[in-house]
Amino acid sequence: MKRGIRVAVFFLLGIVLYACAASGPQMAVSIGKAQWPPIGYKHTVSTGALRQYWNCTRPEPGVVRLDGIVANLWNGQSVKFLEWQLAGVNAEGREVSGVKVESTVIQLMTNQFIEYHIDLRTTGAEARFDLYYQYQFFDRGHNAIEAALDWDGPVLFTQQNQRFFVLDACSDTQHLVQ
Numbered sequence: 298m299k300r301g302i303r304v305a306v307f308f309l310l311g312i313v314l315y316a317c318a319a320s321g322p323q324m325a326v327s328i329g330k331a332q333w334p335p336i337g338y339k340h341t342v343s344t345g346a347l348r349q350y351w352n353c354t355r356p357e358p359g360v361v362r363l364d365g366i367v368a369n370l371w372n373g374q375s376v377k378f379l380e381w382q383l384a385g386v387n388a389e390g391r392e393v394s395g396v397k398v399e400s401t402v403i404q405l406m407t408n409q410f411i412e413y414h415i416d417l418r419t420t421g422a423e424a425r426f427d428l429y430y431q432y433q434f435f436d437r438g439h440n441a442i443e444a445a446l447d448w449d450g451p452v453l454f455t456q457q458n459q460r461f462f463v464l465d466a467c468s469d470t471q472h473l474v475q
Contacts, residue, residue, distance in 0.1 A: 315329060319394050325410060328410055338352055346369060348403075349366070349368075350474065360416055361467065365413050366410055369406060375407075375434075377404045383428055385425075398418065408464050429462055433458055
């Protein structure tokens with residue numbers, strides 16, 4: 298009887314550990330495990346914290362797909378909560394279609410990268426596709442920092458969202474990999 302209870306306890310413990318491991322956040326991949334800079338990408342941009350590469354394709358009528366890869370190559374600070382928005386803009390400069398995606402990882406540490414994919418359903422009125430992206434990043438001494446003093450606790454620091462804009466991200470002549 299005692300052996301049966303032990304087996305049952307170990308079985309339940311195994312299920313709990315498997316569930317914890319399976320439900321945890323996805324991890325970014327180390328640059329050391331990939332060709333860098335990546336080959337096969339047409340477009341690129343860089344900020345103080347990230348380097349991105351991407352391609353735009355039309356896998357089917359009425360869909361623009363942006364497949365990208367982004368890396369935190371040189372900063373000791375992690376990049377958190379990455380989001381991208383692809384917007385279809387008409388000839389008058391008005392947004393006529395758009396979609397937002399979030400990173401599959403919570404934070405991107407130094408020398409790590411992730412891939413991202415955006416599928417935008419078009420209306421047919423788009424003249425160009427603009428890419429917006431944002432993330433949280435603490436750049437010592439270069440960002441505005443909000444601090445609150447509480448006599449009963451520590452000083453609290455908040456990281457502000459860094460926002461960027463890539464005009465005509467799917468252009469045949471702009472943002473090209475050199």
